[in-house]
Amino acid sequence: MFCRTQTTRATIARGSALEMEIRRGKFRRSVFLDTLQDSDIQKKIDHEIRMRDGACKLLAACSQRDQALEAAKSLLTCNTRIMAYMSELQRMKEAQVMQRVARRSDGTRSSDAGPMDDRLPCKGKVAISDLRIPLMWKDTEYFKNKGELHRCAVFCLLQVGGEIHDTDMVMVDRTLTDICFDNTIVFSEASPGFELRVELYSCCSEEDYSAGSAPRKLASKLSSSLGRSAGKKLRVAMDPGACSPTSNAGAATLLLPGPAVAGPKYHLLAHTSLSLSHVQDSFRTHDLSISGNEECSYWVPLYGSVCCRLAAQPHCMTQQMMSGCLKVKQLGGDPQSWTNVYGVLKGTNLFCYHRQEDMEANVEPAFTIAINKETRIRASEKDPHSKAQSICISNQYGGEEVTHTLSADSREETHRWMEAFWQQFCDMSQWKQCCDDLMKIELPSPRKPALVTSKQGSLYHEIVIDTSDDISTVTDILTQRMQELELRSQLGTSPPWMSLFEESPGGPPTPRLARHIPRSPHRLPHSPLSSLRCPWPGLLSSDASLTSDSDSPCSTSPCSRLRGWAEPLSLSSPRFRPRTLSLDAKLSTLRGRGYGGVLQCSCQPPSSSSLAPIPAECVPQATLSCSSSTSSNSSSEGSHSPSSLDGTPFSRPSSARRSLRNLRAKLDPRNWLQSQV
Amino acid sequence: MVCAVILLLNFGYQTMEMPFCILKGSSVHDVGDSALHFTFYQRIEICKLRQGEHLILGFSIGGGIDQDPGQNPFSEDKSDKGIYVTRVTPGGPAEVAGLMMGDKVMQVNGWDMTMVTHDQARKRLTKKNEDIVRLLVTRKSLEQAVRHSMM
Numbered sequence: 001m002f003c004r005t006q007t008t009r010a011t012i013a014r015g016s017a018l019e020m021e022i023r024r025g026k027f028r029r030s031v032f033l034d035t036l037q038d039s040d041i042q043k044k045i046d047h048e049i050r051m052r053d054g055a056c057k058l059l060a061a062c063s064q065r066d067q068a069l070e071a072a073k074s075l076l077t078c079n080t081r082i083m084a085y086m087s088e089l090q091r092m093k094e095a096q097v098m099q100r101v102a103r104r105s106d107g108t109r110s111s112d113a114g115p116m117d118d119r120l121p122c123k124g125k126v127a128i129s130d131l132r133i134p135l136m137w138k139d140t141e142y143f144k145n146k147g148e149l150h151r152c153a154v155f156c157l158l159q160v161g162g163e164i165h166d167t168d169m170v171m172v173d174r175t176l177t178d179i180c181f182d183n184t185i186v187f188s189e190a191s192p193g194f195e196l197r198v199e200l201y202s203c204c205s206e207e208d209y210s211a212g213s214a215p216r217k218l219a220s221k222l223s224s225s226l227g228r229s230a231g232k233k234l235r236v237a238m239d240p241g242a243c244s245p246t247s248n249a250g251a252a253t254l255l256l257p258g259p260a261v262a263g264p265k266y267h268l269l270a271h272t273s274l275s276l277s278h279v280q281d282s283f284r285t286h287d288l289s290i291s292g293n294e295e296c297s298y299w300v301p302l303y304g305s306v307c308c309r310l311a312a313q314p315h316c317m318t319q320q321m322m323s324g325c326l327k328v329k330q331l332g333g334d335p336q337s338w339t340n341v342y343g344v345l346k347g348t349n350l351f352c353y354h355r356q357e358d359m360e361a362n363v364e365p366a367f368t369i370a371i372n373k374e375t376r377i378r379a380s381e382k383d384p385h386s387k388a389q390s391i392c393i394s395n396q397y398g399g400e401e402v403t404h405t406l407s408a409d410s411r412e413e414t415h416r417w418m419e420a421f422w423q424q425f426c427d428m429s430q431w432k433q434c435c436d437d438l439m440k441i442e443l444p445s446p447r448k449p450a451l452v453t454s455k456q457g458s459l460y461h462e463i464v465i466d467t468s469d470d471i472s473t474v475t476d477i478l479t480q481r482m483q484e485l486e487l488r489s490q491l492g493t494s495p496p497w498m499s500l501f502e503e504s505p506g507g508p509p510t511p512r513l514a515r516h517i518p519r520s521p522h523r524l525p526h527s528p529l530s531s532l533r534c535p536w537p538g539l540l541s542s543d544a545s546l547t548s549d550s551d552s553p554c555s556t557s558p559c560s561r562l563r564g565w566a567e568p569l570s571l572s573s574p575r576f577r578p579r580t581l582s583l584d585a586k587l588s589t590l591r592g593r594g595y596g597g598v599l600q601c602s603c604q605p606p607s608s609s610s611l612a613p614i615p616a617e618c619v620p621q622a623t624l625s626c627s628s629s630t631s632s633n634s635s636s637e638g639s640h641s642p643s644s645l646d647g648t649p650f651s652r653p654s655s656a657r658r659s660l661r662n663l664r665a666k667l668d669p670r671n672w673l674q675s676q677v
Numbered sequence: 678m679v680c681a682v683i684l685l686l687n688f689g690y691q692t693m694e695m696p697f698c699i700l701k702g703s704s705v706h707d708v709g710d711s712a713l714h715f716t717f718y719q720r721i722e723i724c725k726l727r728q729g730e731h732l733i734l735g736f737s738i739g740g741g742i743d744q745d746p747g748q749n750p751f752s753e754d755k756s757d758k759g760i761y762v763t764r765v766t767p768g769g770p771a772e773v774a775g776l777m778m779g780d781k782v783m784q785v786n787g788w789d790m791t792m793v794t795h796d797q798a799r800k801r802l803t804k805k806n807e808d809i810v811r812l813l814v815t816r817k818s819l820e821q822a823v824r825h826s827m828m
Contacts, residue, residue, distance in 0.1 A: 672744050
C-alpha cells in the first residue's frame with residue numbers, strides 16, 4: 001500500500017483495518033487520499049473563520065473609529081479569503097467527482113501523471129510594491145477651508161489565485177494628492193498565466209455606526225456590505241452546482257454570509273487586473289476601473305490610474321534547475337581537450353565550476369555558458385570519438401558563433417540534461433520578459449519602522465530658522481560680552497551697560513503680572529533655595545509662564561535672595577517676545593528669559609544640581625520649553641503652566657547663560673521640547 | 678480567541694480600571710500568518726491641584742507632530758510623534774493617580790493626542806475650566822504586567 005510515486009504522499013499503514021477494507025474493495029483509496037488536500041483547505045477555512053469571529057467581536061467591542069476601521073478591514077479580508085477557499089474547495093470536489101465518474105465509466109484507474117510531453121512551466125514569485133493611486137480633487141474641494149474634512153479610509157486587496165493579501169489602511173482627505181501604500185506584497189507560487197486582481201476598498205469615516213440608524217440606510221449597507229465582486233462570488237459559491245459533499249455544503253450555508261455587524265463597511269471603489277504582460281522592473285501606470293460615483297458616501301475622486309511596480313521572479317531564474325558533472329569541449333579545439341566540470345543550470349546561464357566544492361564555496365565559476373532565448377541546443381549523434389551522445393550549445397557572442405559540446409557520463413545523464421534544457425526553454429518562453437534579467441524583489445522586514453512622511457505638519461515646521469543674519473551676530477557679540485562680564489562681575493565690577501540687562505530690583509510689577517505670578521516664596525514648597533546650588537533666576541519668571549505678552553519684570557524678591565549668592569545672575573524678567581526675530585525682541589529675551597515655567601535640561605538628570613558654582617559651566621541644552629514660542633496666544637489660555645518646580649532640582653542655566661542659543665533652540669523645530677503641565 | 682478584555686474595578690469612590698487590551702488587526706504580509714496585536718491601555722484620572730492661580734497636574738510632556746521624534750528617549754519606535762510623559766513630579770497629582778514616566782498619552786478627556794502638536798497637547802491638558810483630566814495612556818510595561826497576571 002505504500003506508494004512512493006504518489007505526490008500526496010499519503011500512505012496507509014500495512015495491516016491496518018483500513019487497508020483490509022480497501023483490499024476488500026469496499027473503499028477506493030482515492031476517497032481518502034483526496035480528502036487530505038481538502039483538509040488543508042478546510043484547516044485554512046477554519047483558521048479564517050476564527051479570525052473573522054475575532055474581528056467581529058472586536059468590531060462590536062471597540063469604540064475608537066480607527067480601531068473599528070481596522071477591524072472592518074480585517075473582516076473584509078477574512079471574508080474574501082473564506083470565499084476564495086470555499087470556491088477552491090468546490091472546484092476540487094467537482095474535479096474529484098468528475099474523476100470518479102470517469103473511472104467508473106472505463107473501470108480503469110486513470111494514470112496519475114499527465115502525458116510526458118505536456119510540459120508545465122515553473123512557478124515563480126510575483127511581487128507588487130509601491131502602489132500609488134493619484135487623486136483628482138476639484139479645485140473647489142481642495143481649497144475648501146470651512147467645514148470638517150471629509151475623510152475616507154481606504155485599503156487595497158490583492159489576490160492571485162488563492163492567495164489574498166491586504167495593504168495597510170490609509171486615511172484619505174482632501175489634503176492628499178495620492179494614495180500611497182508602502183507595503184510590498186509577495187505572492188510565492190504564481191504561474192506565468194497569473195492574474196493579479198487589485199481591488200481598492202473605501203469607507204467613509206464619518207458615518208454614525210450606531211445601531212439606531214435608519215432602517216433603509218442599514219439595509220442598504222448590509223446589502224452592499226460585501227462589495228460587488230465579493231457578492232457575485234458569494235452567489236456563485238452558494239450556487240449548488242455539481243454534487244458537493246454534504247458536510248461541506250452544509251457548512252457553507254452556515255458560514256456565508258457572515259454575521260451582520262454594525263460598524264464601518266467598506267465598499268469596492270475601483271479594481272483592475274494585472275498579468276504577466278504588465279510585469280516590468282520599473283514603475284508602470286495601469287488603468288483602474290472605477291465603480292461608484294460621486295453620490296456614494298465612500299467616494300474618493302480617483303484620477304483613474306494606479307502606479308505600481310510589478311516584478312516577477314520565476315523559479316527557473318532563482319533556483320538551480322539542474323546540476324551534475326559534465327565534460328565540456330569547445331568546438332574547433334583539440335578533440336582531446338575535454339574539460340571536466342561541475343555544471344549548474346541556473347537562470348540564463350550554465351555555470352561550470354572546476355569542482356562541486358567550488359560551487360558551494362561561492363568561488364567564481366571557471367566559465368559560463370549562456371542559455372537564453374538565442375541559444376540553440378541540439379543533441380548530436382554518437383560522436384565517433386566517444387561512444388556517448390553529446391549536447392551542442394551554440395551562442396552568438398557579438399556576431400561570432402561559439403559552440404560548446406557537453407558530454408555526460410551516461411545516456412541517462414544526457415537525457416536528464418536535455419530535459420532540463422527543454423524545461424528551461426519552456427519556462428523562458430512562458431515567463432517572457434521575466435527571464436531576461438533577474439528582477440529584484442525586496443522582502444519587507446517584519447518590523448520595519450514606517451517612514452513617517454510629514455503629511456501632518458505644515459511646511460512651516462520644516463523650516464529651520466535661519467540664524468545667520470545680522471541680528472544674531474550682534475546679539476552674539478553681546479552675549480559674549482556678558483559672559484566675559486560675568487567673570488568680571490564676580491570680581492565685583494560691572495560696566496554701566498550691564499544695567500540694560502538688569503532689572504532693577506523692586507521694579508513695579510504690572511497688575512497683570514501680579515495676577516499671574518504668585519510671588520511668594522511659598523510657591524517653592526520643597527525646594528529650599530539652599531539646596532539649589534545652581535540658582536534659578538528664571539524660576540520666578542517661569543511663573544510668568546507662557547504669556548509672551550507679559551513683559552513686565554517679575555517679582556524680584558526671590559531674586560534678591562538669589563542675589564546673595566549669585567551676583568552674576570542679574571535678571572529675571574520674563575520679558576519675552578519670541579514672536580519676532582527683531583533686535584529688540586532678541587534683546588528683551590536676553591534680558592529676561594522667561595522660561596515659561598518649564599524648563600528642563602533633559603540631558604542632565606534632575607538630581608545633578610551639583611553643577612559647578614560657576615554658571616559659566618552650565619550650558620543650556622537644546623530642550624527648553626517653548627510653548628511660548630509656538631503659541632503667541634498662550635496668554636489667553638487659562639491656566640498657565642505653573643511652573644513650580646516642585647522640589648525637584650533642575651539644572652538651570654543662569655540668566656547670563658541665556659545666549660542666543662537658547663532662543664534658537666526654542667524656535668528650532670528640530671528640538672524635542674518638553675512642557676510641564 | 679480573546680478579543681477585548683476590559684476589567685473594571687471599583688475601589689471605594691474612585692473607579693480604577695485595570696489595564697485592558699484591545700486586539701488590533703494588522704495587514705498580512707506573510708502567507709498564512711495573520712497576527713493580531715495586543716495594545717494595552719490604562720485609564721488614569723488626575724485631579725488637578727490648585728496652586729494659587731494655577732491648576733497643575735504635576736508632570737511634563739514631550740513630543741508632538743511638530744517635534745523631532747528621534748529625540749524621544751521613551752518611545753520604542755523612533756518615528757513615533759506621540760505625546761510622552763517625560764517626568765512625573767513626586768507627590769504630585771499625576772503620580773498619585775498612577776501616571777508613570779515614559780507613558781504615551783493617547784487621549785485626554787476624549788481628545789485624541791496621537792496627532793497633535795506639542796502646544797496643542799499642552800493646551801488640552803491645561804484647560805482652566807477642567808478640574809479633572811482623564812487620560813488614556815499606554816506603556817510597554819503594562820503589557821508585561823498583564824501577561825504576568827494572566828499566567
